[in-house]
Amino acid sequence: MRVGIVGVGVTPFRPTTPEFSWKELMYDGAQRSYADAGIDPRSDVGSFITCAEDYYEGFGIFDEFTPDQLGAVLRPMHTVGGDGIQGLANAVMQIRSGLADVVVVESHSKASDILTFTGIVAHGLDPIWNKPLGGHPNYVAGLEMDAFLRGSGNRSEDCAAVVAANRQTALLNPIAAYGARVTKEQAAKSPALWAPLRQLDASTLADGCVVLVVAGEAAARKMRSEPVWIEGIGWASDSPSLETRDWVAPAYATLAAEMAYRLAKVRDPARSFDLAEVDDKFSYKELQHLEALRLARKGHAGKMARSGDLAAGGKLPTNVSGGSLGCGNVLEASGLHRVAEAALQLRGEAGRLQLDGVRRAVVQSWRGLPSASGGVAVLGVGR
């Protein structure tokens, strides 16, 4: 049975959201998604899934706090302690197993409520072997960028090209928080706070909420003439410790892609997609993920960034939404954000960012520093 996305709701991403509580932000996102799908959550939804991390929320046992603002009171619901694509995978499984016909998947960021985000990232480091040494935890990204660039043959100028492209294209995305006319030169000269990683290589936190309505084939066809089908989905984690993970090639992305490609029967990824949305919480991550997903040959992702292959109209338009660098880092909602952007492209509803002839897209997420976990989804329309 095919599973399709029939509702997309995204609140505009913003550096702060002083007027809404996090619950109201979720309600706002849910309203948009339910209106898009044309459903009433109190009667039309079989199961609700939220994706969140307690430390990002600021209180414990997040799933106890979620039913009311989604229309999910007294209904089956649970929280996935992970990125939105991991939640989407749960939705697919619930539908394909026959447990539910229609499932809602939500994730959000109210990062502006977090006063000590860096401390929370540091808290994600091993408490015995890493955290006691102190230091700004972005050293993990700086070390990885060094390992990746040297191990793959990509260059730091390529990373600057990614920064410029994603910040600039975000100017055309009405939901983006950080669109700007940043140039390659500017990116390459920004302070090297975690050298080789520079300030502009890192995405900035944003608030926002993404809610998707997902349905089995029969239900989906009743709701929309053209659902966006989830053709494949996968998720994986690399070895958990900093010391034992692969610092050059992100194994979590490779393995998640293999799983999704197997379901979607994708044999030649580099020639299979009209659009890619891959995690770019740090600029080098976009290049690293493109190679891990076999969308670029080893050592060639940077060349693609430099030559315009990743831009709208290029060989493989990548992160034309602006990604995390341009739209903002919405934490566990980052994967769902990418799914939403790809779904709008596949529906032909991406506004000024719309590309011609988008029939199949690949989306990839990473849970962010210091994790080595993420997911991949293959989306398509037609057939």
Added chain:
Amino acid sequence: MTFTERTTDARSFRHWPGNVEADYIYTSGIAGERFFRELRDHGRLMGTRCSECGTQWVPPKLFCEECFKEVHDWVELPREGTVGAACIVGVALDGSRLSAPEAWGLVRFAGFRGGFVHRLLVTPDRARAGLRVRAVLKPEGTRTGAITDIRGFSP
């Protein structure tokens, strides 16, 4: 105030400051205990070796990540390791600029899976992959049995 009638006066927004009281002790475990005792008492860096697949682990593990078997054998690390990746950090945890940037490195040891992510005790221009380094320990008698007993790694 409702969703249809929203606040536009920024002065009226309210928030409630809060913090999470969350203090812990972190148990080193059987493998960590042995590693930190060896470090504190003898100034030795030790790893473990899986008798099933032969993989040598540092930090030491009592279970093999590859074959999931219990690991019993202990082996000492070579004196010298190699920097696998380096990073020069210019900001402190609170975001303030450091007056002297500090070097961090991923230090690998021949024959071992893993290594240490630690400070490199060199000037930033010397911190680069390929550098051969040794652990610099706090003096005997001042070591407490923690990863901070290693001050860092230097050539």
